[in-house]
Amino acid sequence: MTTTVDVAGPGAWDSVTFRWLLLGRTVSGLGSAIAPVALALAVLHLGGSATELGLVVAAYALVEVLTTLFSGVIGDRLPRTLLMRGSAALAGLSQAVVAVLLITDQATVTLLAVMGGVNGALAALGGPVSRAVVPQTVSAAALPNAVSALRLSQNTAMVMGFSLAGVLVGFFGPGWAIAVDAATYAVAAVCFTAMRVAGAPVVPHQSxxxxxxxxxxxxxxxxxxxxxxxxxxxxxxxxxxxxxxxxxxxxxxxxxxxxxxxxxxxxxxxxxxxxxxxxxxxxxxxxxxxxxxxxxxxxxxxxxxxxxxxxxxxxxxxxxxxxxxxxxxxxxxxxxxxxxxxxxxxxxxxxxxxxxxxxxxxxxxxxxxxxxxxxxxxxxxxxxxxxxxxxxxxxxxxxxxxxxxSAGESTPPVSHPVSTIDESATSR
Missing domain, CATH: 1.20.1250.20 (MFS general substrate transporter like domains)
Structure with missing residues (x-):
């Protein structure tokens, strides 16, 4: 098995759009690691049982799975950066509501389960498109480094988030830990708004x-x-x-x-x-x-x-x-x-x-x-x-x-003649 290393041509880091994507996904990944720890401890602080905790976690997972396939369809119809910043902004708002409920002692296990379902749907809305948009942010030669860098940064953010979650809950309570998660989504939404990507293919759609x-x-x-x-x-x-x-x-x-x-x-x-x-x-x-x-x-x-x-x-x-x-x-x-x-x-x-x-x-x-x-x-x-x-x-x-x-070493997939839509035109 032979191995090659690309040393010529622009790298992923040369793309300003990719840097915004990397920052946005890293910051939101940090919050996404904090949230499940804080949510689990919040349910237990409310006196919830192991079964109730399982139901809260399951609500998120079930809604996310059910929504993901349809979010993939939407992600191939609409500008991907629009969906990314919209889902991040709404997720930040949703988590802010959860944080306020917890901080003001208004939260219940049922409310946390409902909001968990909402966040599962929002995660599904932004998940596939945040992966599909990567080729629009870098050159084909830089794509391998872009994929590696994104995964490395998100894994690092998860390690930091898991560690930070216990500290936040221990010193400030689960509500404030969820508030930090809400803030990371807001920062991610700003990053995704700053992205300017090349035109995405537009093809006739069915139902x-x-x-x-x-x-x-x-x-x-x-x-x-x-x-x-x-x-x-x-x-x-x-x-x-x-x-x-x-x-x-x-x-x-x-x-x-x-x-x-x-x-x-x-x-x-x-x-x-x-x-x-x-x-x-x-x-x-x-x-x-x-x-x-x-x-x-x-x-x-x-x-x-x-x-x-x-x-x-x-x-x-x-x-x-x-x-x-x-x-x-x-x-x-x-x-x-x-x-x-x-x-x-x-x-x-x-x-x-x-x-x-x-x-x-x-x-x-x-x-x-x-x-x-x-x-x-x-x-x-x-x-x-x-x-x-x-x-x-x-x-x-x-x-x-x-x-x-990579770098012309193999024949690329056959492209189909399609029109394009300039996603940057939808950015504020």
Missing amino acids: LLGDLGAGAREVFRHTWLWVLITQALLYHLVYGGVQGVVGPIVVTREFGDQAWGLALAALMVGFLVGGVITLRYRPRRLLLAGTVFLSLTACFPLVLAIDAPLPVILTGAFLHGLGLEIFNVNWDLAIQQEIPPDKLARVFAFDHVGSFVMRPLGLAITGPVAEALGEHTWLYVTAAAMAGSTLLALLPSGVRNLTRD
């Missing part, structure tokens, strides 16, 4: 369901795309329960409560290191390389299954994050390279739903299945499923042979 069907057909037109989305379904079905249920039980029982926090920290360090690597590592066959690295994710459940010492468990968590991040960068780049611009938001929406729709089911079944089979047996099954599905994903030639389109 909402018709456009959704066109997005689905685009997904199934590419074997590598639907194969790896299917692999993600299985990954999240089995791994969600490892991180959310079995993993904490096994690790804390053997090594204490702090050990699980260390394991998650090692996971995030793996993400950060993987992001740094992708700034320079440019595999020619990007999905082959990415999927090989994805197989490292099986290391985490495997070391948990074998009762490994804590340093080995931390290493397994690190390798999980490292492999997943290298895959994610190559995956995002493959989609942005191969999918027609007028269908990008819809395809990213299908990717998001395919990645996470099975996670709630996995969380629900993990406890009963692990009790029936035994925790360690289930961890072995999970590791085998993650490694096996990754290896099976390498069988189609489309996954193995898809090559990087």
Whole structure:
């Protein structure tokens, strides 16, 4: 497998528009990491039970999944920067309402669940378009660095946000922590308003369901795309329960409560290191390389299954994050390279739903299945499923042979003659 590094031509950082996008997504990512911690503690401060907390979190997740596909359709119809700043502004307003309710002691668990659903819908509205807009902010040669930089900055923001959330709640209360989240959305909206992007393709549209069907057909037109989305379904079905249920039980029982926090920290360090690597590592066959690295994710459940010492468990968590991040960068780049611009938001929406729709089911079944089979047996099954599905994903030639389109090294996708709309004309 050969590797190339682009050293000529303008980089992503040379684009002012990309810098605004990077800043906006980083700041909103910081707030998005603070919010779930603050919300969970807010529910508990209100006397909510574990079941009520689960319902509040589920309201966000369920509405986000249900809304994402349709937000992909909207993201391919309307100017993407308009949707980004609109969703950020409304999310900031929504979180400000939650903050005021908590600070003034007017909040209830039911109200938090309703507002969680609202925020889930707003997150879905802005999510696919914030990924689809990236090729409009940089040159084709700078796209790999842009994808890597965005993911690295957001992962860094998440690490900082998780750490900051506990401090904010501990010193000021959950309401003020949510207020910080609202402020980050407001800053992101300003950043997205400052963006000036090139014209986006405009094609004749069908009905909402018709456009959704066109997005689905685009997904199934590419074997590598639907194969790896299917692999993600299985990954999240089995791994969600490892991180959310079995993993904490096994690790804390053997090594204490702090050990699980260390394991998650090692996971995030793996993400950060993987992001740094992708700034320079440019595999020619990007999905082959990415999927090989994805197989490292099986290391985490495997070391948990074998009762490994804590340093080995931390290493397994690190390798999980490292492999997943290298895959994610190559995956995002493959989609942005191969999918027609007028269908990008819809395809990213299908990717998001395919990645996470099975996670709630996995969380629900993990406890009963692990009790029936035994925790360690289930961890072995999970590791085998993650490694096996990754290896099976390498069988189609489309996954193995898809090559990087960088600096003219491979033939770009066929473009369709379409008109364009200048999104900067909609900016204030």
